[in-house]
Amino acid sequence: MxxxxxxxxxxxxxxxxxxxxxxxxxxxxxxxxxxxxxxxxxxxxxxxxxxxxxxxxxxxxxxxxxxxxxxxxxxxxxxxxxxxxxxxxxxxxxxxxxxxxxxxxxxxxxxxxxxxxxxxxxxxxxxxxxxxxxxxxxxxxxxxxxxxxxxxPEMKQCHGCPDGNEGVWRCRDCLPSYVQCRCCMRKAHLQNPFHHIECWTGTHFRRAALWEVGVYIQVPHHDVTTHRICKQLHWKVQQREAFEQKMDSDELQKYAFSTHPGRTETKAESWMQADTDVEMSDADWVAQDLLYMDGSEEEESNISAAEERKREAIFDSDLDKAYRRYGFTKASRPQQSDDEESLNEADRPSPRASEQTEPDVRHPATLKRVIHTNGYHRIRVISCSCMGPDHNVQDLVAVGLMPASFQNIRTLFTGQLLEFTRLANLELYASAYQVKELLSRMTQSLGWSMTDNIYHEFRRMLHIDRWLRKLKWSGFCHHGDPLKPLPAEFGIFCATCPQPGVNLPDDWEKDADNYIYGRTFIADGNFKADHIAHASGGDDVALYDGAGMIPNSDQYKQYIQTVEEVRTKASCENTFRAIESAMAVSKACDITGVVGVACARHSCYAPGGLTDLFRGEQQKNVDYAFVQALANTNVNVKQKVTIVYDIACQYYIHLRKRIDPLLNTIGLQGLVIDRAIGLFHVHAHKDECFFRYSPTFIPGLAYVVGEGMEPNWSALNPASVIIRSSKLFARADFLDDHTSNHNFRKMMNMSQTLTQMLVDAEREHVHHENVFSKVSASASAYVEEWTAQIEEAERQRMEDPTVMDIYGADAFNVKLLHISKHGQSRT
Structure with a gap:
């Protein structure tokens, strides 16, 4: 081309x-x-x-x-x-x-x-x-x-007015962005109250807010059995509209007489106009104040003298800090006379104001602070408490606004922001602090450090939002007590592993010995997910302790304190004690890591199988995680279970003695449990461990690498750094959210994964069949004898793994065997 x-x-x-x-x-x-x-x-x-x-x-x-x-x-x-x-x-x-x-x-x-x-x-x-x-x-x-x-000058007419009124407002988020008058801007954003707008000052566009043009949020009642818009709420909206229409007409009159096409209003004219900007009667101001007097707001008459003095002290302290920040001394500070009337800019918007004035959120009749995905917003929220003050919180949640507190509500978080923050954390590992800083810069690009600090409220709302989403996804809309969920009821597990009552036929027990019904789990420790000890626990609240991927904290601690750790010595010296001894004692951390259990074939975390480590990777920590994984993944006693662990040669010695009491409590007494070592770690053991515990030599285990926890940890480690200093229950909810998201992503990609595994299996099957046929043909005299030896060893390996040493015949013994059979050496 x-x-x-x-x-x-x-x-x-x-x-x-x-x-x-x-x-x-x-x-x-x-x-x-x-x-x-x-x-x-x-x-x-x-x-x-x-x-x-x-x-x-x-x-x-x-x-x-x-x-x-x-x-x-x-x-x-x-x-x-x-x-x-x-x-x-x-x-x-x-x-x-x-x-x-x-x-x-x-x-x-x-x-x-x-x-x-x-x-x-x-x-x-x-x-x-x-x-x-x-x-x-x-x-x-x-x-x-x-x-x-x-x-x-040719584009100053309002885009939405047929009469050609002058427009000084424009929206930065609407596309395309036209200038509009105050009335048209308000009507266009009653359904989009979180856009950022600008106001033309005569020389440039300044940043403005939608409360300046009278935009408000109407909160209807959530109960559909009653009128969603009651008479009191309807009256409030009518009064607000009447007030805003008067403000609209005042703006039109001002621009009609103060400026003309091609002429820009001077600063002196702007100042003189500001003195006579809006003239309101006493009835108008009373009607405006009545718009916010409901049960959810604290009225002026109910404010005690002590509370008023406390608020004034807070305001004076903030004012002194602001003066010192800008270099004002007490003598040079601007003074205000006692008889001068101070008017809140939130209640008296001025479209020609050179700078935007932030309203005082402590005033009972002022604006609400709403945090959205594009920054902080000040806006009027019109609601009604005719059904009781408790219903006001429910009404706000029903429209997608989560209040930061449930009394004297001043700050609201949108549901879109909470969902965005959760996804940003799951996909980008962004912390709540980083999102808060991002919102501050989006709100005020210059001097964002002076914006409101909503970090603690933000974290609290994220904590509640995770709990609400777990309840919804687990079907708590129609049944169950949301405050008392069952163990691991919120957990998401692998949809492909054979689970009776989930994905197996009803008559599977007729062929229970079939290898395809066997279950394989992997266990591993992660010392990057540690936690720094706090001097005091603080107000740490658990919303769903034990209902997700992490078991109940009280039950787990009770088990760890009552069970004694017994050291066992295996024939293999390489038990990775260097890591264990290095992390055994830590003065700074109260939790030194975690132990996780997952399905070996698809690497999905087992619900309840993520436990904390307190003194290194002890066997009792792994035991509890393993038993919880068996209890919460629909394991049947007739299914054979294999545990793949880095030090299985040592861990398995007294395993049944340690976990049989726990298995009896979950109805799995007599469960057949085999052991194996992952294909990566097994080569760090003795040569005998390779033939005894490698998944390659275990019948019915198919092709299992047994190292699936390593990539799981690599994805979880960046998230673990964020919560090293969090409260313990907030940390547990955080880890639960990431591990559940890991399983969810696995489930969404399971069809592609299984398809690729099937293609690889068919290709490898043909290749290995050809290799096996060639080897069998070259040693046809020994095939029958070797087959009998292998089958006998596989039958006895559960009780005596040393019988698998027949695979370890060295080259010298093979050469002597060949000479004894044929009388001469062949190469």
């Missing part, structure tokens, strides 16, 4: 030509053929068999041909005023006039005359035309971004 453009002057409509056909004989041209041409060669090259032939071509680009000015029809569809200068509006290089106190942007590009040829780029192999396109339009990207910061 070739691209070519020839330039003489600044064209307005370049021609675009597509060449088609095998010989490029057919041309399809758009635009003026006499002007610049952009030619695309779409014909396939002969002899390339569908491949594109690389040719070195010179590509000449005209930057002016990139910009296409709108036509008259397009401008009319944009509701442009009839007296607009179309040439000036369509020209991207037009800048705001200097008399509007704006700056003339200076581009760091070399000046070029109209007759100077453009730069010629040579397309190299494997190079796309994006470089050419970027360099050609770069000169117009910067002016376009600067032009957005200006309100052209």
């Amino acid at each position: 070739s691209l070519h453009s020839k330039t003489n002057n600044f064209p307005s409509e370049p021609a675009i030509t597509f060449q088609t056909g095998s010989d490029c004989s057919q041309n399809i041209t758009f635009g003026n053929a006499s002007s610049d041409e952009i030619i695309f060669d779409l014909a396939p090259q002969s002899g390339t068999k569908g491949k594109r032939k690389r040719r070195k071509k010179e590509i000449i680009i005209s930057p002016e041909s990139v910009f296409q000015p709108p036509s008259n029809e397009q401008l009319q569809s944009m509701s442009m005023p009839p007296d607009s200068n179309l040439n000036e509006i369509s020209n991207p290089s037009i800048y705001p006039p200097n008399d509007a106190s704006t700056f003339q942007p200076t581009l760091d590009f070399e000046e070029r005359s109209d007759t100077e040829p453009y730069e010629v780029f040579t397309k190299k192999p494997h190079e796309t035309t994006s470089k050419v396109g970027y360099t050609s339009v770069l000169k117009f990207i910067h002016p376009t971004t600067i032009a957005k910061e200006y309100r052209y």
Whole structure:
């Protein structure tokens, strides 16, 4: 494909030509053929068999041909005023006039005359035309971004008003963004109350808020058996609308008499206008205050003198800090007379204010602070407590607003923010503090450290949000006590492992000895998931202790304290005691790590199988995690279970003696349990351990690597760092959320995983059948004898694993056996 453009002057409509056909004989041209041409060669090259032939071509680009000015029809569809200068509006290089106190942007590009040829780029192999396109339009990207910061006199009319009222407000989140009057901006955002808007001051657009144009949130009753909009709530909304309509008319009158097209209001006029901005009667102010007097708000009459003094002290302290931060001394501070009336800007918006004034959230009749995915917002929330103060919290939750407290509500978090934070933590490992800092910068890009600190409230709401989601996903809408869930009831396990009553046929017990019904688990310790000890426990609250991936804390601690750790010595010296001894004692940490149990074939965490370590990786910690995994994953006593562990040669010696009392409590007494060592760790043991405990030599275990916990830990470790200093129950909920999400992702990809495993198994089956046939043919005299020895060893390996040493015959013994059979040595 070739691209070519020839330039003489600044064209307005370049021609675009597509060449088609095998010989490029057919041309399809758009635009003026006499002007610049952009030619695309779409014909396939002969002899390339569908491949594109690389040719070195010179590509000449005209930057002016990139910009296409709108036509008259397009401008009319944009509701442009009839007296607009179309040439000036369509020209991207037009800048705001200097008399509007704006700056003339200076581009760091070399000046070029109209007759100077453009730069010629040579397309190299494997190079796309994006470089050419970027360099050609770069000169117009910067002016376009600067032009957005200006309100052209021709575009000052409100986009939504048929009467052509002046618009000074525009939304940064709406697309496209038009200037609107106060009334139209409010009506357009009653259903989108969390957008960021701007206000034209005469020289620039300042940051504004939707409360300045009268946007509010109406909270209906959640009970569908009654009227969702009661009479009291309807009256409040009517009063608010009447008040805002008066503010709208005042704004229209101000702009109708203070300015005219082409003239900008001076600062002196703005100051004089601010003194007579809004004149309201006493009845208007009383009606406005009545809008917020309900059972959920604390009224002025109910505020005690001590509470008022406490609030004044807090305000004075904050004011002193602000003065000191900006270098004011007590003598240089601005003084306010006693008879001067102080008006809250939240209750008296001014569209011409040069700076946005944050309202005082401590006032009972002021705005609510709502935290959304795009930052902090101040907005009016109109609700009703005619059904009782407790119902007000339920009404807020029903509309998607989670209150930070349940009395004297001042701060609300949106459900979208809580979901976004959870996904950001699961996918990006972003902590609540990082999300809080992000929201602060999105709210106020300069001086974001001065924004409200909602970190503790934010963490508390995330804690509650996780609990609510677990309840919903576990079906607690119609049954069960949400405060008393069953053990591991919130857990998500593997959907593929054979589980009676879940994914096995009803008559599976007729063939219970079949290998496909066997269960295999892996266990491993992780010392990166430690926890720093706190001096005091604090207000640590457990919402679902023991209902997820981590067992009940009280029951687990009681078991650890009552069971004595007994050291066992195996014939294998390599038991990885270096790690165990290094993490045995820690003065800084009260938890030195975790032990996890998962299914060996798909690496899904077992519910209840994630336990804390207190003094290294002790056997009793692994025992409890293993038994909890058996109890919460639908294991039947007729199923054979295999545990794959790094030190299984030592761990299995007294396993039945240690866990049989626990198995009796869950109805699994007499369960057959085998042992194995993962294919990676087994090579760090003695050679005998390879033949005795390698999954390769265990019949019915199929192809199991047994190292699935290692990639699980690599995904969990970045999240563990975030919660090293958290409260214990918050840490437990955090780990439960990440491990459950791991299993959920496994489940979503299980069809692809099983499909790939089936393809690999069929391919490897054919390969190994061929290899086995060749080996059997070369040793046909010994096949029958060796088969009998292997079958006998496999029958006895559960009681005596040393019988598997027959696989360890060295080369010297094999050579002697060959000489004794044939009388001579063959190589």
